[in-house]
Amino acid sequence: MPSHTTTTWWLTGLSGAGKTTLAQALAKELRDRAEAVCVVDGDELRSGLSQDLGFDSASRAENVRRAAHMARILNANGIHAVVAMISPAAKERDAALALIGKERCKEIYINTPLEICMLRDPKGLYKRAEIGQLTQMTGVQSAYEPPLSPALHLDTNVTEISQAVLQILAI
Template identity: 50%
Template structure:
C-alpha cells in the first residue's frame, strides 16, 4: 500500500490518502488474457498517428482485446479544453493524458495514444507516470514534407501564413525519439501495412508478458 503522502502534491497533500484496490494486476491480466500497456504514438501533425491508433483499436476489438484510444485533439475538446499551446500548457496536456493512460492500464486496458508530444522531456515524463514496464514509444516518423502535403486539417497552411504561432515542425521544434521501440513511416507504407506492423509489435510485446494460464 502506498503511504499517505507518497504521490500527493499541492495544497491538499496532507489530507489526501491512497486507497488500495482489492484486485491484483495479475488477476486482471488473467481475466483479460493480456497484460496492460500504453503504446505512445508520437510524430508530426499529419503523420498518421490518429489514423493508425484507431485502425489498431478496431483490430484489437475484433480479437476481443480490451483497448482504448487517447487522441490529442479529442482530449482537448473535454478533459484539456482549458489548456492552450504554450510550452507549459503542452506539458500539462501530456501530464494529464499520461495520468489517464496509467489509470486505464491499472484496470487492465491496452491504451493507444496519439499525441504530437514534440519534446523528449515530456515523453520521458509520460514514461515515468505510466511506468517504464508499460510504456512503448512508437515514432510515426513520416517526413515533414509528406505531412505538410497532406495537411488534412489545414494547419500547416495557417502556420505558414502566421496564423498559428509555435506550430510544431514550422515554428516550434520536434525532438525525434533517439531510440523508439518502433518506427513507422506512413509516407512509405500504406495504412494496412503500417497497422499490421504496429499490431505485430504489440503482439510480440504482449507475448513476453502473457499470463501463465493463457499461454
C-alpha cells in the first residue's frame, strides 16, 4: 500500500460478528507498519457523537452518514479509517462509500452466521431481544441486507483474527 494514499475499510455485519475485534486488530497491524489509522466504531459513536440516535431505520441511516463523513475527513487528512458498524441497509452503505470515494473504500462483509453471533452474544443483546427486553435487534426484529459484491467476505467462525487481518490487507 503506498503511504501517500489513504483507505477506508468498511466492516459491516451483525452484532457479535467480530467487527470491533477485527477493526482493532487491523488498526494494530497498520500502526505496527507505521500507518496512521483511526477506528470508527458504531458502539463508540453511539456513546457520544450519535447518542441522540436510536435503532429505527432513519436513525441508523443518519448514524452511517455521520460515520461516512468522519471517514472522509480522516482520509482527506492522511489517516486511514476502519469503520466497524452494522450499517444494515445496502442503500446507505452505498451512499457512504460514494461519499468517501469508491476508489479508496473496501467494503468487507463480516458474514459470521446469526446462530454463531447469538451463541457468542458478547453483550447479552440477543438474550434481551429473545425475552422481549430489546426491540429492533438487527437480525432478529430488524433487517440486515448483506452486501451484494463486497471486496471480501469473512466468517470469523472459520477464519482466525490474524488470518483475517492478512486477508483484509491483501485486497
